[in-house]
Amino acid sequence: MSDRAVRLQAVPGRAEARSDRTAPQRVRIVDATLDCLARQGMAKTTVDDVARRAGISRATVYRVFPGGKVEILDAVVDTEMARLFSALGARMGAADDLADVLVGAIVEAVTRVTTHPALTFLVEHEPSVVLRHLAFDESNRLLATATRFLGPFLARWMDPEESARVAEWSTRIVLSYCISPSDEIDLTDPRQARHLVETFVLPGIRALREPDTTAPIDLAPFTADRPAAARSGTVRPAATPTARASKGAHR
Amino acid sequence: MADTRQRIIEATYACVARWGLAKTTVEDAARQAGVSRATVYRYFPGGREELLHDVVSWEFVAFFLRLYEEVQGAASLEAVMERGIAFAHRSIAEHEVLQRVMQTEPETLLPTLTLESNRIREAIAEFLLPYLLEHGLAEGVDPRQAADFLARMVLSYMASPGRWDLDDAGQVSRLVREELLAGVVVGPEPRGGSRT
Numbered sequence: 140m141s142d143r144a145v146r147l148q149a150v151p152g153r154a155e156a157r158s159d160r161t162a163p164q165r166v167r168i169v170d171a172t173l174d175c176l177a178r179q180g181m182a183k184t185t186v187d188d189v190a191r192r193a194g195i196s197r198a199t200v201y202r203v204f205p206g207g208k209v210e211i212l213d214a215v216v217d218t219e220m221a222r223l224f225s226a227l228g229a230r231m232g233a234a235d236d237l238a239d240v241l242v243g244a245i246v247e248a249v250t251r252v253t254t255h256p257a258l259t260f261l262v263e264h265e266p267s268v269v270l271r272h273l274a275f276d277e278s279n280r281l282l283a284t285a286t287r288f289l290g291p292f293l294a295r296w297m298d299p300e301e302s303a304r305v306a307e308w309s310t311r312i313v314l315s316y317c318i319s320p321s322d323e324i325d326l327t328d329p330r331q332a333r334h335l336v337e338t339f340v341l342p343g344i345r346a347l348r349e350p351d352t353t354a355p356i357d358l359a360p361f362t363a364d365r366p367a368a369a370r371s372g373t374v375r376p377a378a379t380p381t382a383r384a385s386k387g388a389h390r
Numbered sequence: 391m392a393d394t395r396q397r398i399i400e401a402t403y404a405c406v407a408r409w410g411l412a413k414t415t416v417e418d419a420a421r422q423a424g425v426s427r428a429t430v431y432r433y434f435p436g437g438r439e440e441l442l443h444d445v446v447s448w449e450f451v452a453f454f455l456r457l458y459e460e461v462q463g464a465a466s467l468e469a470v471m472e473r474g475i476a477f478a479h480r481s482i483a484e485h486e487v488l489q490r491v492m493q494t495e496p497e498t499l500l501p502t503l504t505l506e507s508n509r510i511r512e513a514i515a516e517f518l519l520p521y522l523l524e525h526g527l528a529e530g531v532d533p534r535q536a537a538d539f540l541a542r543m544v545l546s547y548m549a550s551p552g553r554w555d556l557d558d559a560g561q562v563s564r565l566v567r568e569e570l571l572a573g574v575v576v577g578p579e580p581r582g583g584s585r586t
Contacts, residue, residue, distance in 0.1 A: 274500055
């Protein structure tokens with residue numbers, strides 16, 4: 140998990156590469172910060188609090204994060220995103236039916252986001268801290284990141300362009316139901332998530348393939364067992380999901 | 391009476407457009423509206439915070455009224471959604487005050503926008519519902535659930551186009567037909583043609 144976290148931090152515009160020596164301390168500081176955020180929020184959390192909670196000196200914290208609180212918070216966001224995407228990847232890689240992949244990912248994402256201790260504290264007490272990552276340009280960035288990491292897990296069923304599109308679409312669904320929970324649909328419930336996926340998402344994927352037909356929905360081409368019916372030449376199940384995913388969307 | 395309130399709101403909006411949310415005070419709003427500070431407090435007992443909140447709500451609701459005007463008279467569900475998404479995208483991109491405030495002080499704006507968008511989501515769903523019913527829903531689709539889902543997606547694309555170029559009418563058309571309506575209705579009309 141931390142392996143992936145380190146790789147994810149190489150996302151452009153984020154923290155530059157660091158020596159491996161500080162990696163364990165980075166994680167410790169990030170986790171201590173998460174504890175602080177979940178208890179007292181962002182404004183009240185100081186570098187001293189983080190150091191105390193992590194059981195290391197203030198000087199060490201600054202050695203690992205010379206930029207102080209701002210840099211620590213960036214690392215927290217990166218790490219939590221990486222952890223979320225790792226969990227989603229594991230879940231998506233383990234499923235072998237397109238509906239299961241999407242349902243699994245949506246349930247996992249909504250559950251993690253809505254029960255995340257630091258996040259839920261911030262949403263309640265300092266909403267603008269969270270919201271600024273979810274609107275307009277920042278939201279476009281988030282969608283792009285999610286698409287980049289989740290798209291490859293859909294590559295067993297569709298080409299890279301389609302995977303990216305479906306990944307973005309699913310991310311929008313998750314964000315919408317996390318930001319504005321519905322009284323009627325609880326996406327932490329796999330049964331309800333499946334209903335949503337089967338009703339609204341799969342037919343859209345179907346339409347994506349054959350945009351000018353109104354043929355009834357047939358899931359067969361999209362299941363791992365029956366790839367032959369899929370658009371010829373473009374869809375082939377990978378030997379293992381994780382092998383496919385680690386190679387990325389492009390073959 | 392309603393006029394005075396409205397005048398204060400519009401005056402405050404003018405101040406926000408000029409100086410931003412953070413620098414707009416009750417005094418500025420009062421001066422701009424040509425009323426006393428006491429009058430502003432009479433209409434907005436919560437003072438500056440209430441005033442700014444109401445200004446954001448007012449402009450947000452006004453935006454959706456313009457959107458409503460825009461999609462009036464659209465002949466089909468597809469046309470309503472295409473026009474609505476294209477218009478909203480353009481309006482947001484060209485909204486100078488919104489863009490500036492988003493750049494400089496999103497933290498003041500966003501909580502209100504988020505609250506408002508919950509209300510607006512319900513309004514969009516209400517608006518779409520008759521179109522959905524008229525169009526005919528796919529088997530097993532609950533109309534209210536479908537309307538709510540579509541409203542959520544419409545808001546999502548408005549706020550963040552993501553990989554879509556919403557200035558391109560062809561892309562908007564694909565988005566509406568393939569990504570939004572495919573599962574919901576009996577069969578969206580094919581692009582560039584009418585259903586037979």
